Amino acid sequence: MEILQNVLTSHLDAHKKARLLEKVILSITDTSNAQDRTKTQIQDLSAATISLEALAVDTFSKFEFQMQHYFKRGPFARKLKTLLLEANQPDLANRFHQFYLAINVLKHGKGASYRELLQTKTSYFVINRTTGSPIKKQGLSSALIEISIPGFFENMIITITDAYHFLTK
Numbered sequence: 001m002e003i004l005q006n007v008l009t010s011h012l013d014a015h016k017k018a019r020l021l022e023k024v025i026l027s028i029t030d031t032s033n034a035q036d037r038t039k040t041q042i043q044d045l046s047a048a049t050i051s052l053e054a055l056a057v058d059t060f061s062k063f064e065f066q067m068q069h070y071f072k073r074g075p076f077a078r079k080l081k082t083l084l085l086e087a088n089q090p091d092l093a094n095r096f097h098q099f100y101l102a103i104n105v106l107k108h109g110k111g112a113s114y115r116e117l118l119q120t121k122t123s124y125f126v127i128n129r130t131t132g133s134p135i136k137k138q139g140l141s142s143a144l145i146e147i148s149i150p151g152f153f154e155n156m157i158i159t160i161t162d163a164y165h166f167l168t169k
Helices: 002-031 039-070 076-086 090-108 112-118 152-168
Strands: none
Touching (some): 002 039, 002 152, 039 076, 039 090, 039 152, 076 090, 076 152, 090 112, 090 152
16 A cells, blocks of 8 residues: 555655746746747756656656556556556546657657657647657657646646556556
8 A cells, every 4th residue: 555655645746846847947938939038048948848858757657667566567558558448448548648658759759659649639748740860858859749838747647647546446
């Protein structure tokens, strides 16, 4: 029970950190346009965005790791999606799969997850269509997906919390 409680606590902690980072991002993007930003604003915006992306990757990955024991072997996210669909939970299966793909794109860049997202309608984040190589910042592929839009992190937390409750009921 303690491990499961730690899952929820870590989600709440991550959400608090994300809100602070989102406030920094919004304070810069709402008060200036891209051409008029100072060097400090650009650096602060970049640092906050990179931190938000890293927090999203860490939070989602930690959830997968902590909940992996519900499945014997294989890819957690795909097995969870299958189980959710079998349990007549298509909305949660779709939401979870979209966030799984988004996190994979942040971690790995262009690949199968990115190509799948290009074919998927989502309102949780923006997929940037690019023909060049993505810009890698601290190991994250920031140019391919935009998660600093309001609501991304909150919707990701809601989705993994819903998945948590589904698995632990």
